[in-house]
Amino acid sequence: MWIWEYSFSDQLRHPNPERPISIPRFDKSLHQGAGDRVTPDLVTNIDIVLFEGWFVGVRPVDPACFDQAPAPITTAAARAFARDMNAQLHTYLPLWERLDSLMVLYPTDYRFSKQWRKQAEQDMQARGKAGMSDRAIDxxxxxxxxxxxxxLFITPLVKRSDGADLVIEIDANHIPGNIYRAGTGG
Known part of the structure; x- marks a missing residue:
């Protein structure tokens, strides 16, 4: 797995003008809204790459924080799963170190993500594509x-002085608010 990411990152940093780079793509409307990879784009002459994802840049936290974790980490099984995922973050640290900068779009309330996903699914369905039900989204x-x-993971990332290079707070209506450097508190 990591060989591909390093190779891909190296291709982006040192492109060969004779050889296009295959950029992965994802279509959220596939598999009733669960999404899947689709045919990659072949590109050349890349100046800027935005590497986007919901956990880009997050780092492992003290496993003890799962003892009193917020919902839905409320059962012993959920805490064990969360601890395992936390441990898996160590494998991503070398990739995070390769990022030139990290910008975080930070919802003023993380629960907006559920509302936004429901809106996105409804928009896809209105365009005739498949999407998940509200229950499936939950x-x-x-x-x-x-x-x-x-x-447990994003809030510390935007509060640590060595976290994100830029934090943009986003309100419920997707409107950008405060913009600041991580660790300065907005």
Whole structure:
């Protein structure tokens, strides 16, 4: 797995003008809204790469924080899962170190992510694409909150002085608010 990421990162940093780079793509409307990879784009002459994802840059936390974790990390099984996912973050640290800068779009309330995902699914369905039901979205988002809860992983990322290079707070209506450097508190 990591060989591909390093190779991909190296291709982006040192492109060969004779050889296009295959950029992965993801379509959230596939598999009734669960999404899947689709045919990659082949590109050349890249100036800027935005590497986007819900846990980009997050670092492992003290496993003791799962003893009193927020919902949905409320059962022994959920705490064990969260601890395991926390441990898995160590494998991502070398990739995070390769980022030139880290910008975080930081919802003023992490629970907006559930509302936004429901809106996105409804928009896809209105365009005739498949999407998840509200109940399926709740289960889907809860799974990711169990894995890497925003209050335990994203909030520290934007509060640490060695965290994100830029933090942009986003309100419920997707409007940018405060913009600041991590560790300065907004």
């Amino acid at each position: 289960a889907f988002v809860d799974y990711f909150w169990k894995a890497l809860h925003p209050e």
